[in-house]
Amino acid sequence: MNRILIVDDEAEIRESLEEILSEEGYAVSSTSSGTEAIVLLRDAPYDLLLLDIWLPDRDGLDVLADLASLETDDKPEVIIISGHATIETAVKATKLGAFDFLEKPLSLERTLIVVKNALEARRLRSENLEFKRQLTLETTITGESVPAKALRQQIKLMAPTNGRVLIYGESGTGKELIARAIHSESPRHDRVFIELNCAAIPEDFIESELFGYRNSAITGGPAEKRGTFERANGGTLFLDEVGDMSLKTQAKVLRALDEQSFVPVGAAHPISVDVRVIAATNKNLEEEIAKGNFREDLFYRLNVIPFFVPPLRDRKEDIPSLAREFLRIFGREYGRPRVEIAEDALDLLKQYPWPGNVRELKNILERVLILNPHVHRIERKHLPRLVYRTTGRRSDDFSTLQQAREAYERDYILRKIDECHGNISRAAESLGLERSHLYRKMKTLGISIRESVS
Template sequence: MKHILIVDDEADIRRLLEDILREEGYAVASTGSAGEALVLLRDVTYDVMLLDIWLPDRDGLDVLNEIRTLDSGNKPEVIIISGHGTIESAVRATKLGAFDFLEKPLSLERTLIVVKNAIEARRLRSENEEFKRQLSLHAAITGESVAAKALRQQIKLMAPTNGRVLIYGESGSGKELIARAIHAESLRRDRVFVELNCAAIPEDYIESELFGYRNSAIAGGPAEKRGTFERADGGTLFLDEVGDMSLKTQAKVLRALDEQRFTPVGAAHAMSVDVRVIAATNKNLEEEIAKGNFREDLFYRLNVIPFYVPPLRERREDIPLLTREFLREFGRQYGRPRIEIAEDAMEQLKQYHWPGNVRELKNLIERILILNPHALRIERKHLPMLVHRGTGNRREDFTTLQQAREAYERDYILKKIDECHGNISRAAETLGLERSHLYRKMRALGISVRE
């Protein structure tokens, strides 16, 4: 239920407004003084406040000015009402943040419309503030490793510029997080952040996704569509997996970057935009250039400020911090109390080589909480079989090709058994092996049935 506060020194107007607003389903409170209104605002969160300019103890616009200092979550949308309205007072009220200005005698129909619009405006404001808060939280770089500290320092130094950024790193290492962190620290932080995964869009549609189209240029689509360059105007455009774009698309992106202009598909005229581009890739673009798969000139346009995100196995000291952060995040999401993790379980997580990087760790923690809904402490037994391995299986510890081959084979078999929830027969079928053959393989690789 939405809460409305009426502040007017005329009792008849207060009663009239109370009656019609309660009939509309609102919770209504009223007062005839500015002092009491400010007390009520401290005790209750109101969605809308109907505020008279002329009050016996204080000017209504002074009250409006004081409301501006309230915390955003407690700040109502204010509708000024007055029987002595002037253009000057209406302009001043607008500058002080009033949502609208109503003159007496009030039109009840217009009053209800303005109140409804004010409630919707407050809802949108709250959602926008929550989105920005979540964006800020999701842009935090967790970790105390040398690599994590270096990334935070580099972001702080480079983010306030308008230089293009190219982020390198393996899949799941946190390239999108770095892009969001750069945007959150940039001069464009209050503008939009638009993301496009170039690998996820079919070649036939990526041009329209990037630049949009006009006049039903795409069969079966709407009459027109705004592309990511247009939607990101004034803000940041994040092109993920940029190495997967075709050479044809690369040429058009290059022109858009050079000119900050582009022509939507089917449009007659080009349009100008102000966009900061951040790109990311898990490929070695210099090798792709040598193979003829990526344009060298586009590479140099994008690679103004290079960022390298190390894989999780190169910053194992950050695993405890990341694990506890994910436990808190999913604990809140699933309505669980604070969840702890045993030291031997944490040590096992630190020993695992994390081919899927931070994304794999995050998904694993969520899965553990889902599969163990009553556990208040994550033990080693709660970890999936895939993680149960010793330090001898780390890639950097291999001394022979045979060791590497056996370690990979062991990891792959454990992964398939894990995917089959421990069902050996189903895992054997998935692997294309006889059940007895799989058991022999497991014994040879040191995988126990219990594991």
């Protein structure tokens, strides 16, 4: 429901407006004081303010100026009410962001129309804000590490150019996110971003997928199809897993890149396109070249600007900010804003080697949030068994012998509990411990019983 605040010193006007607008289904409050209006606006969200210019305690325009300086991006629309507005006042009010004017005596019909228009304008404005926020949210590279900062810097530098980018990184490190970030910071941001996963398309189809076809002889199918290169015209084409293209396809892509044109399958004439290509791979293309699996000339065409995204285990400083960011994202999605994470939980996350990189961290935090619906602060005990694993850790992950010993013990105990399918008594037996002793150990090591039997 839309919330409206009326600020007018004439009780009669307040009452009649309140009555009319409530009847229309708006939630209406009112005050006669400009000072109180600002307090109300600061503390509660209103969608619309109906503001008299002549108030006993202060000038309506001052109230408007105060409102403009409030630090929120979610301000109400303002309609000025006035008995004797001069052009000068009107200009000032408009400059301060007023949406429209109502003259006293108020006309019922016009009041309702102006209110409706103002609320519609406000709805569009907040939709737009939300849209913009989502756009920036989707392409924000989170992280405090030196490599994360360098990536953001490199994106900023390269985005405005048309240079081809080749992004290297293990699975889940954020290659696609980087490609989208480059696109959204480039002059092509309002054009399409088209993704083609070269590994996911069967060899027989990849050519028609990339270049489309004309006059198809396939009975029952469409006669024409626009390929990814054509659909990406004017925008960015993201060739994911580019190392998985066959040599034959590589030759065609090379030609399309060189000529910025291509011939659809079965067509007589080439089509010209203007496409910025960003490619990504988790393979070592130089090795693939040596093995004869990847064309060297294509490699040089694609590799104009290389980006290297290190695995998460090599930039553990990013884990706290990534974890908080993901809790914020999922918290909003699941209607649980402000879920925090304890330092000891972050420490444990920093010790895990993250073979699935950032994607794995993101998935695990989503799971933790879902599995603990009433928790406001994620602690060590809420984390899944998996992250207690030390396998693959290096000695320099621990600063003291005690830390290393505890990590090893935790691992060993978890493995035993696993082998006993979560049966603690049996695990205790096979570890040669009393059951109560094992429970105490688990407690000191921060192994939660719920997690270990789940």
